Amino acid sequence: MTSDARSEVILSAHGLELVREGVRLLHDISLDIRRGSITLVLGHNGAGKTLLLNALHGLIDIQSGSIDAPPLPHQKMVFQKPIITRRTTRQHFQFICRDLDANEAGEWIKRAGIADRIDAPARALSGGEQQKLALVGALAAQPDILFLDEPTAHLDFAATKFVEGMIREAHEAGTTIVMTSHNRAQSERLGEDVLLLDGGRLVEAAPADRFFSAPQHPLAKQYLDHL
Protein backbone atom coordinates (compact mmCIF):
# COMPACT_ATOMS: atom_id res chain seq x y z
CA MET A 1 0.00 0.00 0.00
CA THR A 2 1.42 3.43 -0.99
CA SER A 3 1.99 6.20 1.55
CA ASP A 4 -0.68 8.30 -0.21
CA ALA A 5 -3.21 5.53 0.27
CA ARG A 6 -2.20 5.17 3.91
CA SER A 7 -2.81 8.86 4.56
CA GLU A 8 -6.35 8.56 3.18
CA VAL A 9 -9.07 8.55 5.83
CA ILE A 10 -11.24 5.38 5.80
CA LEU A 11 -13.39 6.19 8.83
CA SER A 12 -14.31 9.57 10.20
CA ALA A 13 -16.42 10.36 13.25
CA HIS A 14 -17.64 13.79 14.35
CA GLY A 15 -19.17 14.85 17.64
CA LEU A 16 -20.17 11.38 18.87
CA GLU A 17 -22.35 11.50 21.97
CA LEU A 18 -23.75 8.50 23.78
CA VAL A 19 -26.11 8.76 26.74
CA ARG A 20 -27.54 5.73 28.57
CA GLU A 21 -30.03 6.06 31.41
CA GLY A 22 -29.10 9.69 31.89
CA VAL A 23 -25.35 9.00 32.02
CA ARG A 24 -23.15 10.49 29.29
CA LEU A 25 -20.81 7.69 28.26
CA LEU A 26 -19.17 9.24 25.20
CA HIS A 27 -18.50 12.99 25.07
CA ASP A 28 -18.21 14.77 21.75
CA ILE A 29 -15.70 12.40 20.17
CA SER A 30 -14.27 13.28 16.78
CA LEU A 31 -11.58 11.20 15.12
CA ASP A 32 -10.15 10.02 11.82
CA ILE A 33 -8.82 6.53 11.08
CA ARG A 34 -6.26 6.30 8.29
CA ARG A 35 -6.74 3.61 5.65
CA GLY A 36 -4.40 0.66 6.21
CA SER A 37 -3.30 1.81 9.66
CA ILE A 38 -3.33 0.03 13.00
CA THR A 39 -5.01 2.29 15.53
CA LEU A 40 -4.85 1.43 19.22
CA VAL A 41 -7.68 2.64 21.41
CA LEU A 42 -6.28 2.90 24.93
CA GLY A 43 -7.68 3.85 28.30
CA HIS A 44 -8.46 2.56 31.76
CA ASN A 45 -11.36 0.19 32.42
CA GLY A 46 -14.61 2.07 31.90
CA ALA A 47 -12.98 4.71 29.72
CA GLY A 48 -15.38 3.86 26.88
CA LYS A 49 -13.09 1.87 24.57
CA THR A 50 -15.54 -0.96 23.85
CA LEU A 51 -18.43 1.47 23.53
CA LEU A 52 -16.48 3.53 21.03
CA LEU A 53 -15.62 0.43 18.96
CA ASN A 54 -19.25 -0.69 19.05
CA ALA A 55 -20.42 2.78 18.01
CA LEU A 56 -17.90 2.99 15.15
CA HIS A 57 -18.93 -0.48 13.97
CA GLY A 58 -22.59 0.54 14.13
CA LEU A 59 -23.67 -1.85 16.87
CA ILE A 60 -25.08 0.87 19.11
CA ASP A 61 -27.07 3.94 18.28
CA ILE A 62 -25.46 7.25 19.13
CA GLN A 63 -27.50 10.22 20.34
CA SER A 64 -25.71 12.74 18.18
CA GLY A 65 -22.78 13.03 15.84
CA SER A 66 -21.97 11.27 12.59
CA ILE A 67 -19.83 8.40 11.39
CA ASP A 68 -18.57 8.10 7.85
CA ALA A 69 -17.32 4.53 7.39
CA PRO A 70 -17.30 1.71 4.82
CA PRO A 71 -20.63 -0.16 4.66
CA LEU A 72 -21.18 -2.90 7.25
CA PRO A 73 -20.42 -5.82 4.88
CA HIS A 74 -16.90 -4.34 4.49
CA GLN A 75 -16.38 -4.26 8.25
CA LYS A 76 -15.75 -7.06 10.73
CA MET A 77 -15.51 -7.16 14.49
CA VAL A 78 -13.98 -9.65 16.89
CA PHE A 79 -15.42 -9.35 20.37
CA GLN A 80 -13.41 -9.56 23.57
CA LYS A 81 -15.31 -12.70 24.51
CA PRO A 82 -15.96 -14.45 21.20
CA ILE A 83 -19.63 -15.12 20.48
CA ILE A 84 -19.70 -18.76 19.47
CA THR A 85 -22.74 -20.52 18.04
CA ARG A 86 -23.98 -23.96 19.05
CA ARG A 87 -22.52 -25.64 15.98
CA THR A 88 -19.36 -27.49 15.03
CA THR A 89 -16.19 -25.49 14.39
CA ARG A 90 -16.65 -25.80 10.63
CA GLN A 91 -20.35 -24.87 10.76
CA HIS A 92 -19.61 -21.87 12.99
CA PHE A 93 -16.90 -20.66 10.62
CA GLN A 94 -19.25 -20.98 7.65
CA PHE A 95 -21.92 -19.10 9.59
CA ILE A 96 -19.68 -16.11 10.32
CA CYS A 97 -18.01 -16.19 6.91
CA ARG A 98 -20.72 -17.23 4.47
CA ASP A 99 -19.01 -16.62 1.16
CA LEU A 100 -16.42 -19.37 1.50
CA ASP A 101 -16.90 -22.97 0.40
CA ALA A 102 -16.09 -25.94 2.63
CA ASN A 103 -12.51 -26.28 1.32
CA GLU A 104 -11.66 -22.62 1.84
CA ALA A 105 -13.21 -22.76 5.31
CA GLY A 106 -11.08 -25.82 6.06
CA GLU A 107 -7.93 -23.97 4.96
CA TRP A 108 -8.62 -21.02 7.25
CA ILE A 109 -9.41 -23.31 10.16
CA LYS A 110 -6.13 -25.07 9.45
CA ARG A 111 -4.33 -21.72 9.56
CA ALA A 112 -5.85 -21.14 12.99
CA GLY A 113 -4.19 -24.39 14.10
CA ILE A 114 -7.46 -26.07 15.06
CA ALA A 115 -7.93 -28.38 12.07
CA ASP A 116 -8.05 -31.37 14.40
CA ARG A 117 -11.12 -29.79 16.10
CA ILE A 118 -12.95 -28.97 12.86
CA ASP A 119 -15.87 -31.29 13.58
CA ALA A 120 -15.86 -30.69 17.34
CA PRO A 121 -18.48 -28.44 18.94
CA ALA A 122 -17.15 -24.89 18.60
CA ARG A 123 -18.20 -24.08 22.16
CA ALA A 124 -15.99 -26.92 23.41
CA LEU A 125 -12.88 -25.18 22.07
CA SER A 126 -10.61 -23.47 24.60
CA GLY A 127 -10.85 -19.69 25.02
CA GLY A 128 -7.71 -19.21 22.92
CA GLU A 129 -8.98 -21.51 20.18
CA GLN A 130 -12.33 -19.70 20.11
CA GLN A 131 -10.52 -16.36 19.78
CA LYS A 132 -8.42 -17.73 16.89
CA LEU A 133 -11.58 -19.07 15.22
CA ALA A 134 -13.30 -15.69 15.56
CA LEU A 135 -10.23 -13.88 14.21
CA VAL A 136 -9.69 -16.08 11.14
CA GLY A 137 -13.45 -15.95 10.51
CA ALA A 138 -13.22 -12.16 10.39
CA LEU A 139 -10.01 -12.08 8.34
CA ALA A 140 -11.25 -14.62 5.79
CA ALA A 141 -13.92 -12.12 4.76
CA GLN A 142 -11.10 -9.70 3.83
CA PRO A 143 -12.77 -6.66 5.40
CA ASP A 144 -11.68 -3.10 4.68
CA ILE A 145 -11.72 -2.39 8.38
CA LEU A 146 -11.40 -4.78 11.30
CA PHE A 147 -12.36 -3.91 14.87
CA LEU A 148 -10.70 -5.97 17.59
CA ASP A 149 -11.80 -5.59 21.19
CA GLU A 150 -8.87 -6.72 23.35
CA PRO A 151 -8.18 -9.67 21.06
CA THR A 152 -5.46 -11.12 23.29
CA ALA A 153 -7.08 -10.63 26.69
CA HIS A 154 -6.85 -13.88 28.68
CA LEU A 155 -4.64 -15.53 26.03
CA ASP A 156 -1.32 -17.23 26.78
CA PHE A 157 1.96 -16.23 25.13
CA ALA A 158 1.67 -18.62 22.15
CA ALA A 159 -1.90 -17.64 21.36
CA THR A 160 -1.05 -13.93 21.74
CA LYS A 161 1.87 -14.37 19.32
CA PHE A 162 -0.44 -16.09 16.83
CA VAL A 163 -3.08 -13.35 17.04
CA GLU A 164 -0.49 -10.60 16.67
CA GLY A 165 0.98 -12.43 13.66
CA MET A 166 -2.47 -12.57 12.02
CA ILE A 167 -3.02 -8.88 12.75
CA ARG A 168 0.30 -7.98 11.12
CA GLU A 169 -0.51 -10.15 8.10
CA ALA A 170 -3.90 -8.48 7.67
CA HIS A 171 -2.26 -5.08 8.06
CA GLU A 172 0.30 -5.90 5.36
CA ALA A 173 -2.58 -6.95 3.10
CA GLY A 174 -4.07 -3.48 3.53
CA THR A 175 -6.75 -4.08 6.15
CA THR A 176 -7.33 -1.18 8.52
CA ILE A 177 -7.22 -2.34 12.13
CA VAL A 178 -8.81 -0.57 15.07
CA MET A 179 -8.17 -2.37 18.33
CA THR A 180 -8.28 -1.91 22.07
CA SER A 181 -5.58 -3.16 24.40
CA HIS A 182 -4.40 -2.91 27.99
CA ASN A 183 -0.95 -4.16 27.11
CA ARG A 184 1.63 -1.39 26.64
CA ALA A 185 4.23 -3.64 25.00
CA GLN A 186 1.66 -4.91 22.53
CA SER A 187 0.45 -1.39 21.84
CA GLU A 188 4.00 -0.26 21.10
CA ARG A 189 4.64 -3.34 18.93
CA LEU A 190 1.52 -2.99 16.81
CA GLY A 191 0.23 0.56 17.06
CA GLU A 192 0.76 3.19 14.41
CA ASP A 193 -1.81 5.60 15.80
CA VAL A 194 -3.15 5.90 19.31
CA LEU A 195 -6.45 7.22 20.66
CA LEU A 196 -6.52 7.68 24.42
CA LEU A 197 -9.90 7.78 26.13
CA ASP A 198 -10.66 8.86 29.65
CA GLY A 199 -14.15 8.96 31.12
CA GLY A 200 -15.70 8.76 27.65
CA ARG A 201 -13.62 11.67 26.33
CA LEU A 202 -10.92 11.50 23.69
CA VAL A 203 -8.00 13.11 25.49
CA GLU A 204 -5.22 12.47 22.99
CA ALA A 205 -4.93 11.28 19.39
CA ALA A 206 -1.37 10.93 18.15
CA PRO A 207 1.04 8.76 16.18
CA ALA A 208 2.06 5.85 18.42
CA ASP A 209 5.78 6.67 18.55
CA ARG A 210 5.06 10.25 19.67
CA PHE A 211 2.37 9.16 22.12
CA PHE A 212 4.65 6.71 23.89
CA SER A 213 7.77 8.95 23.81
CA ALA A 214 6.24 12.38 24.39
CA PRO A 215 2.59 12.35 25.44
CA GLN A 216 1.04 15.81 25.36
CA HIS A 217 -1.97 15.65 27.64
CA PRO A 218 -1.45 15.35 31.43
CA LEU A 219 -3.89 12.43 31.53
CA ALA A 220 -1.87 10.67 28.83
CA LYS A 221 1.29 11.06 30.90
CA GLN A 222 -0.56 9.79 33.95
CA TYR A 223 -1.97 6.84 32.00
CA LEU A 224 1.46 5.81 30.70
CA ASP A 225 2.92 6.07 34.18
CA HIS A 226 0.36 3.57 35.38
CA LEU A 227 0.64 1.24 32.39
Place this chain on the structure above:
Amino acid sequence: MDILNPFQIALSLLFSGDAELMSIIGLSLSVSLTAVVTSLVIGLPLGAILAAYRFPGRTPLIVISNTFLGMPPVVIGLLIYLLISRAGPLGFMGILYTPAAMMLAQTVLVLPISIALSRQAFESLNAEYAPLFQSLGLGRTARISALVFEARAVLMTIALACFGRAISEVGAVMIVGGNIRHSTRVMTTSIALATSMGELAFAMALGIVLLLVAFAVNIASQLLRNSFRNLGHDV
Protein backbone atom coordinates in the same frame (compact mmCIF):
# COMPACT_ATOMS: atom_id res chain seq x y z
CA MET B 1 -63.11 -56.49 41.96
CA ASP B 2 -59.53 -57.71 41.67
CA ILE B 3 -57.46 -54.62 40.90
CA LEU B 4 -54.91 -56.67 38.95
CA ASN B 5 -57.51 -58.05 36.55
CA PRO B 6 -57.78 -54.91 34.40
CA PHE B 7 -53.96 -54.82 34.06
CA GLN B 8 -53.90 -58.40 32.79
CA ILE B 9 -56.70 -57.73 30.30
CA ALA B 10 -55.04 -54.50 29.26
CA LEU B 11 -51.77 -56.20 28.49
CA SER B 12 -53.47 -59.00 26.56
CA LEU B 13 -55.42 -56.40 24.53
CA LEU B 14 -52.24 -54.56 23.76
CA PHE B 15 -50.25 -57.61 22.72
CA SER B 16 -53.14 -59.06 20.70
CA GLY B 17 -53.15 -55.92 18.51
CA ASP B 18 -56.88 -55.28 19.05
CA ALA B 19 -58.08 -53.42 15.94
CA GLU B 20 -60.22 -50.87 17.74
CA LEU B 21 -57.52 -50.14 20.29
CA MET B 22 -54.93 -49.67 17.53
CA SER B 23 -57.17 -47.30 15.57
CA ILE B 24 -57.77 -45.20 18.70
CA ILE B 25 -54.04 -45.06 19.41
CA GLY B 26 -53.29 -44.16 15.78
CA LEU B 27 -55.87 -41.37 15.71
CA SER B 28 -54.67 -39.97 19.03
CA LEU B 29 -51.08 -39.83 17.85
CA SER B 30 -51.91 -38.35 14.45
CA VAL B 31 -54.20 -35.66 15.90
CA SER B 32 -51.75 -34.66 18.63
CA LEU B 33 -48.64 -34.75 16.43
CA THR B 34 -50.36 -32.65 13.76
CA ALA B 35 -51.44 -30.14 16.40
CA VAL B 36 -47.93 -29.95 17.86
CA VAL B 37 -46.24 -29.48 14.48
CA THR B 38 -48.79 -26.81 13.48
CA SER B 39 -48.41 -24.96 16.78
CA LEU B 40 -44.62 -25.03 16.46
CA VAL B 41 -44.68 -23.78 12.87
CA ILE B 42 -46.85 -20.83 13.95
CA GLY B 43 -45.57 -20.36 17.51
CA LEU B 44 -41.79 -20.49 17.10
CA PRO B 45 -41.47 -17.60 14.62
CA LEU B 46 -43.96 -15.61 16.75
CA GLY B 47 -41.90 -16.34 19.87
CA ALA B 48 -38.73 -15.29 18.04
CA ILE B 49 -40.31 -12.04 16.81
CA LEU B 50 -41.63 -11.22 20.31
CA ALA B 51 -38.17 -11.90 21.75
CA ALA B 52 -36.04 -10.12 19.18
CA TYR B 53 -38.08 -7.04 18.26
CA ARG B 54 -39.92 -4.22 20.01
CA PHE B 55 -43.07 -3.04 18.19
CA PRO B 56 -46.47 -1.55 19.03
CA GLY B 57 -48.82 -4.22 20.33
CA ARG B 58 -46.02 -6.49 21.54
CA THR B 59 -47.01 -6.34 25.21
CA PRO B 60 -50.74 -7.05 24.57
CA LEU B 61 -49.70 -10.03 22.41
CA ILE B 62 -47.55 -11.40 25.25
CA VAL B 63 -50.37 -10.89 27.77
CA ILE B 64 -52.90 -12.64 25.49
CA SER B 65 -50.62 -15.62 24.82
CA ASN B 66 -49.83 -15.93 28.53
CA THR B 67 -53.54 -15.77 29.37
CA PHE B 68 -54.27 -18.63 26.99
CA LEU B 69 -51.61 -20.69 28.81
CA GLY B 70 -54.03 -21.09 31.70
CA MET B 71 -57.19 -21.44 29.61
CA PRO B 72 -59.14 -24.63 30.55
CA PRO B 73 -59.34 -27.04 27.58
CA VAL B 74 -63.14 -27.20 27.80
CA VAL B 75 -63.35 -23.44 27.31
CA ILE B 76 -61.10 -23.70 24.26
CA GLY B 77 -63.29 -26.56 23.05
CA LEU B 78 -66.36 -24.40 23.51
CA LEU B 79 -64.81 -21.46 21.62
CA ILE B 80 -63.79 -23.71 18.73
CA TYR B 81 -67.26 -25.30 18.78
CA LEU B 82 -68.86 -21.85 18.45
CA LEU B 83 -66.53 -21.04 15.58
CA ILE B 84 -67.04 -24.22 13.55
CA SER B 85 -70.64 -25.16 14.38
CA ARG B 86 -73.07 -24.73 11.51
CA ALA B 87 -74.13 -21.24 12.67
CA GLY B 88 -70.54 -20.15 13.45
CA PRO B 89 -68.29 -18.01 11.24
CA LEU B 90 -66.32 -21.08 10.13
CA GLY B 91 -69.39 -23.34 9.90
CA PHE B 92 -69.11 -23.49 6.11
CA MET B 93 -65.99 -25.68 6.53
CA GLY B 94 -68.14 -28.51 7.91
CA ILE B 95 -65.41 -29.89 10.16
CA LEU B 96 -67.38 -30.21 13.40
CA TYR B 97 -67.11 -33.76 14.81
CA THR B 98 -64.17 -34.61 12.57
CA PRO B 99 -60.48 -35.20 13.39
CA ALA B 100 -59.76 -31.82 11.72
CA ALA B 101 -61.79 -30.07 14.44
CA MET B 102 -59.84 -31.95 17.10
CA MET B 103 -56.54 -30.94 15.50
CA LEU B 104 -57.71 -27.32 15.43
CA ALA B 105 -58.72 -27.42 19.10
CA GLN B 106 -55.44 -29.01 20.19
CA THR B 107 -53.46 -26.55 18.08
CA VAL B 108 -55.18 -23.62 19.80
CA LEU B 109 -54.60 -25.33 23.13
CA VAL B 110 -50.82 -25.80 22.73
CA LEU B 111 -50.04 -22.71 20.63
CA PRO B 112 -49.67 -20.46 23.73
CA ILE B 113 -47.19 -22.96 25.19
CA SER B 114 -45.02 -22.88 22.07
CA ILE B 115 -45.18 -19.06 21.92
CA ALA B 116 -44.50 -18.40 25.61
CA LEU B 117 -41.74 -20.97 26.11
CA SER B 118 -40.01 -20.19 22.82
CA ARG B 119 -40.13 -16.44 23.57
CA GLN B 120 -38.32 -17.06 26.85
CA ALA B 121 -35.72 -19.26 25.14
CA PHE B 122 -35.24 -16.80 22.29
CA GLU B 123 -34.90 -13.83 24.63
CA SER B 124 -31.84 -15.24 26.37
CA LEU B 125 -30.32 -16.45 23.09
CA ASN B 126 -31.02 -13.12 21.41
CA ALA B 127 -29.23 -11.27 24.22
CA GLU B 128 -26.24 -13.53 23.64
CA TYR B 129 -26.18 -13.40 19.85
CA ALA B 130 -27.53 -9.93 19.02
CA PRO B 131 -24.07 -8.26 18.67
CA LEU B 132 -22.85 -11.06 16.40
CA PHE B 133 -25.99 -11.04 14.23
CA GLN B 134 -25.84 -7.26 13.97
CA SER B 135 -22.14 -7.33 13.13
CA LEU B 136 -22.79 -9.91 10.42
CA GLY B 137 -25.54 -7.67 9.03
CA LEU B 138 -28.20 -10.38 9.18
CA GLY B 139 -31.65 -9.33 7.99
CA ARG B 140 -34.85 -10.06 9.90
CA THR B 141 -35.54 -13.44 8.29
CA ALA B 142 -31.95 -14.65 8.57
CA ARG B 143 -31.82 -13.52 12.17
CA ILE B 144 -34.98 -15.38 13.15
CA SER B 145 -33.86 -18.49 11.25
CA ALA B 146 -30.52 -18.39 13.05
CA LEU B 147 -32.24 -17.94 16.43
CA VAL B 148 -34.54 -20.90 15.77
CA PHE B 149 -31.56 -23.01 14.74
CA GLU B 150 -29.52 -22.03 17.81
CA ALA B 151 -32.51 -22.77 20.05
CA ARG B 152 -33.13 -26.21 18.53
CA ALA B 153 -32.30 -28.10 21.72
CA VAL B 154 -34.64 -26.00 23.85
CA LEU B 155 -37.29 -26.17 21.16
CA MET B 156 -37.24 -29.93 21.40
CA THR B 157 -38.20 -29.61 25.06
CA ILE B 158 -40.95 -27.15 24.07
CA ALA B 159 -42.25 -29.63 21.49
CA LEU B 160 -42.35 -32.30 24.17
CA ALA B 161 -44.27 -30.01 26.52
CA CYS B 162 -46.76 -29.28 23.74
CA PHE B 163 -47.12 -32.97 22.91
CA GLY B 164 -47.69 -33.86 26.56
CA ARG B 165 -50.44 -31.24 26.84
CA ALA B 166 -52.08 -32.29 23.54
CA ILE B 167 -52.06 -36.07 23.97
CA SER B 168 -53.43 -35.91 27.52
CA GLU B 169 -56.20 -33.41 26.79
CA VAL B 170 -59.81 -34.59 26.94
CA GLY B 171 -62.27 -31.70 27.30
CA ALA B 172 -61.73 -29.83 24.04
CA VAL B 173 -61.59 -32.91 21.78
CA MET B 174 -64.70 -34.30 23.46
CA ILE B 175 -66.65 -31.11 22.62
CA VAL B 176 -65.50 -30.62 19.01
CA GLY B 177 -64.85 -34.28 18.15
CA GLY B 178 -67.91 -35.82 19.79
CA ASN B 179 -66.11 -39.06 20.74
CA ILE B 180 -67.62 -40.91 17.78
CA ARG B 181 -66.58 -44.56 17.51
CA HIS B 182 -64.27 -45.34 14.56
CA SER B 183 -64.19 -41.65 13.70
CA THR B 184 -63.16 -39.21 16.43
CA ARG B 185 -62.55 -41.42 19.43
CA VAL B 186 -59.09 -40.89 20.91
CA MET B 187 -57.34 -42.38 23.93
CA THR B 188 -58.42 -39.82 26.52
CA THR B 189 -62.07 -39.69 25.44
CA SER B 190 -62.13 -43.51 25.25
CA ILE B 191 -60.75 -43.76 28.77
CA ALA B 192 -63.47 -41.41 30.03
CA LEU B 193 -66.20 -43.34 28.21
CA ALA B 194 -64.91 -46.81 29.10
CA THR B 195 -64.56 -45.86 32.77
CA SER B 196 -68.11 -44.53 32.88
CA MET B 197 -69.33 -47.78 31.27
CA GLY B 198 -67.34 -49.92 33.68
CA GLU B 199 -64.99 -51.25 31.00
CA LEU B 200 -61.99 -50.77 33.23
CA ALA B 201 -59.68 -53.16 31.36
CA PHE B 202 -60.07 -51.29 28.11
CA ALA B 203 -59.62 -47.97 29.94
CA MET B 204 -56.54 -49.30 31.68
CA ALA B 205 -55.07 -50.57 28.38
CA LEU B 206 -55.33 -47.08 26.96
CA GLY B 207 -53.86 -45.63 30.14
CA ILE B 208 -50.89 -47.97 29.83
CA VAL B 209 -50.42 -46.96 26.20
CA LEU B 210 -50.43 -43.30 27.21
CA LEU B 211 -47.74 -44.05 29.78
CA LEU B 212 -45.71 -46.00 27.22
CA VAL B 213 -45.95 -43.14 24.73
CA ALA B 214 -44.74 -40.72 27.40
CA PHE B 215 -41.92 -43.12 28.27
CA ALA B 216 -40.83 -43.50 24.62
CA VAL B 217 -40.94 -39.76 24.04
CA ASN B 218 -38.78 -39.14 27.10
CA ILE B 219 -36.21 -41.73 26.07
CA ALA B 220 -35.99 -40.14 22.61
CA SER B 221 -35.65 -36.67 24.12
CA GLN B 222 -32.93 -37.82 26.49
CA LEU B 223 -30.95 -39.27 23.58
CA LEU B 224 -31.38 -36.04 21.64
CA ARG B 225 -30.42 -34.00 24.71
CA ASN B 226 -27.16 -35.91 25.00
CA SER B 227 -26.27 -35.23 21.38
CA PHE B 228 -27.19 -31.54 21.73
CA ARG B 229 -25.18 -31.22 24.93
CA ASN B 230 -22.13 -32.29 22.93
CA LEU B 231 -22.65 -29.23 20.73
CA GLY B 232 -22.60 -26.90 23.72
CA HIS B 233 -26.32 -26.62 24.37
CA ASP B 234 -27.43 -25.94 27.92
CA VAL B 235 -30.07 -28.67 28.13
